[in-house]
Amino acid sequence: MSYAFLRGVILMGFGLLILGLVLSGGIVYYIAPIMMPFIYFGMVTFFILGAVQLFQDKEDDHPQPWPVYVLFLVPLTAGFILPERGLDSSVAENRGVQYGAAAHGPGLQAEESESDTPRADSYLDDPDGYMEALGGTEEEEADEHAPLDYEDEEWFEGYYEELFETYAGADEIAVDEDTFIDVLTLLDLYTDSFEGTEVEVYGFAFREPDFDENRLVAARFGMTCCVADAGVYGLIIDSEEAADFGDDTWFQARGTIRAGTYNGQEVAILEDAELEPIEQPDSPYVYPGYQ
Amino acid sequence: MVNQTRIRPDILGGAVLLFILIMFLFQDVLTFEAAPSAWINVNTIFLGIVIEAAPFLLIGVLLSSMIHLYVTPEQIARWMPGKGIKTLLPAALVGTILPLCECAIVPVVRRLIKKGVPFQAGMVFLVAAPILNPVVLASTFFAFRNQLEIVYVRFGLAFVLSLVIGLILYLVFKNKGPVIRTRPGEVHVHHHHHHEHGQGVAARLKEICSHAAEEFFMMGKYLLIGAFIAALFQTFLDRSVLLSIGSDEIASVAVMMGFAYILSLCSEADAFVASSFGNQFTPASISAFLLYGPMLDLKNTIMLFAFFRTKFVIVFMITVTAAVFAGVLLTFAVIS
Structure with missing residues (x-):
């Protein structure tokens, strides 16, 4: 048998x-x-x-x-x-949404795709050879990363400073999936400089239990490997039309950035926003480690 | 005996073939849109874990099958000379170059122990390899670029703790007989392989594939159960409950270890989840999360209980838990 x-x-x-x-x-x-x-x-x-x-x-x-x-x-x-x-706002509520500050960790991984994809490919082409070869490449890899150890603080600041230069002075910023986490981090790091800037952003509607009826969040799940590790990132939005958008509906918001506070933390808030329903984008998630 | 209660394999196979073909061809029509959204979330996470873990499990069972069919106990003895505690350090060093995550490592370790690798060395592999590998190093580095002490603690402690865990298990179980369960029906079939050595590459590949396929089902069933329970927790557990204790030095370490256990993340991705906790948790508790999860989690516990003696698994779990907890608290008491 x-x-x-x-x-x-x-x-x-x-x-x-x-x-x-x-x-x-x-x-x-x-x-x-x-x-x-x-x-x-x-x-x-x-x-x-x-x-x-x-x-x-x-x-x-x-x-x-x-x-x-x-x-x-x-x-x-x-x-x-x-x-x-895709995952919906009930999962977002259980996982907790990050408004800025905590998001800067994953926002840094722009380079990761360069280092990981070829590795994954070589694994695929020849898993055994790859495994054998690893003994040798490990040292090289350590060397390759070593210089970064000393300047990671500067690198971190440098990355966002450079990004800041790109966006600073712009009258308006349109956020898409590739820039979602980066721009949210910038808005959080340099909230004061961006005050008065027009920002356009899209995501699904999410509400914290303590929000009043004019407030909602444009949220996105950020995924690294698979949905199990997805975290939620979002921008707080104040709008008179907020009540028209139920949880999990996809919308686009256009408004002006103001510095505000939520839960005792300083956060960027998109004020006087005009909201518009949109179709769910092809890719419901954003990818912090992949650009 | 058992055969009489069996369903005839060919009939079951034919029925399943038809079932899968119908689902594949008509999946658009058959979609069950009315399913409650909470269960769609569970399903999404469950499938996410299964689909992501499957390639790594396949790598694990392929490697295990190669060892099973073509590595003799004599060769193992030649590669891993020494006995008792002398095997621990070489095992930890080998663990650092084996790029296997926690989904792939259990079948490989089980196979190595069956082939004569001392169990203490096997357990050092089991806890060291999923952390001490280049892919995990890279992802941890990227996630904690601005908090490098966590990277150092993760990799330094993983090495040291793997030795400590191996040593404790050796001292407890050195005279207690085999730690692996022998399953009925498995014992008698293990002598017929080696005479097929000379049959050429194609025959060898075919044999590896067919053995790996069987082992995939043996291992995969535990992955499915573990992934499902993890998906339930992932969907319904409110993380703010955890955050409320995040700032307490000792409690937060314990909480994050429990959390790592339940989430059952791949060790290649856990660093990004840990970094998403941001400043709400102490560096010690984040390090505990990163050390404990790859060594022990819900999905590999179920595999361990199936393949190792119950008492051994319980002692292993207690040892790993105590070692990580004490190791992390001590380390951070010293460095901060």
Whole structure:
């Protein structure tokens, strides 16, 4: 008795699930673009292992009772049947939204894609060679990063100073997904300098329990590897139209930056904003480590 | 005996094939839009963890299968000479060059111990490899660029603690017999592999694949259960409850360790989650989060209980917990 055929079918099913998500674009709800090389590797491996199992006729080495295989149908069924949708404001509420200050950590990772993507690729091309090679590259890597150790403070300030130069003096700033976290961090670091600047931003509506009816947040989930690590970033908005926008509706806001306080912290607030409903963008998340 | 209650594999396989094909071809029509949104969130996080962890689990079972089929206990003994506590330091050094995360490491360690690697060395791998690897170093560095002491503490302490944990486990279990469970049905099949050595690359690859496929199901079922529980917590746990205790020196360390355990993040991504806590938590508690999660979390606990003796897993968990807790508090008492 062998369950090889059943295993083959399920493995193929996982390959198909990933393929379907990649083709439909739904994969963006689960996985950050930076991890995609690993996901492709997983998909191909599922197909290969599945194909080998379909045509296998030997006895099982590790016999599993059949309910184990049924368990693997759960993620498959859920993946195919349940709607693909981004996380919503109930999760945002449980995770806590970051208004500026705390966001600057992840905002710094602009370089990460450069260092990680080739590594992921080399892993894919030749996992074993890659693993062997790591012994050697580790030292080089340490060297490569070492100079940064001494100047990381300056680097941090330099990065945002430079960015500040780019935006300072602008009468208006339109924030898109690539600049969402960077601009929010700038607004927080240099709130006073940006007072009076017109800002246009879009996100989904989120409310803290203590907000009054004219206030809401344009929020985005920022994802590093997968949805499990997604954090929430947002800009507080005061607008007379706020009440028209229920939680989780996507909207665009245009208003003027003022320095304000929330929970005893100084934050940038977008005031007198005009709000407009928009369609959910193709990519519901923003990616701090990927540009 | 058992065979009579089994469903015939070919019928089950055929039914599942049909089921999957229908779902794949008609997924747009079949979408269950009315599902409650909280459960869609659970599903999104659950699938996110599973899809992200799957490639790494596959790497783990492929590596494990290669070791299983083509590495002999004699070779292991040659690579890891020495006995008792002399194996700890080499194991920690090997752990630093194995780029395996916590999803991939359990099958590999289990296999190595079965092949004759001393269990204390295996456990040093298990706790060291998911932290001490280049990808994790890079992500931690980027997340904590402006707080480098956390990077140093994470990697320095991970090395030291892996040795301490290995030493304690060795002292407790050195004369207590095997730490690995032997599963019925597995013992008798392990002698037939080595005669197939000379059959060429294609046959070898096929054999690795078929063994890896079986092992994927053996390991994957625990990943599925762990990922589901983690998704429940991720969806319904209100993090502000944690933040209210964030500033207390000792309580915050304990809370962040518990949090790391429940979240079951990949060690490659946890640094970014930790940095999102920002200044609300102490550096000691952030370091504890970064050390404890990769060593022990919900999804690998379930795997550990399945493959190691219950008593051993319990002692292992207590040792890791105490070592991380004490190590972090001591370190920060000294450096601050």
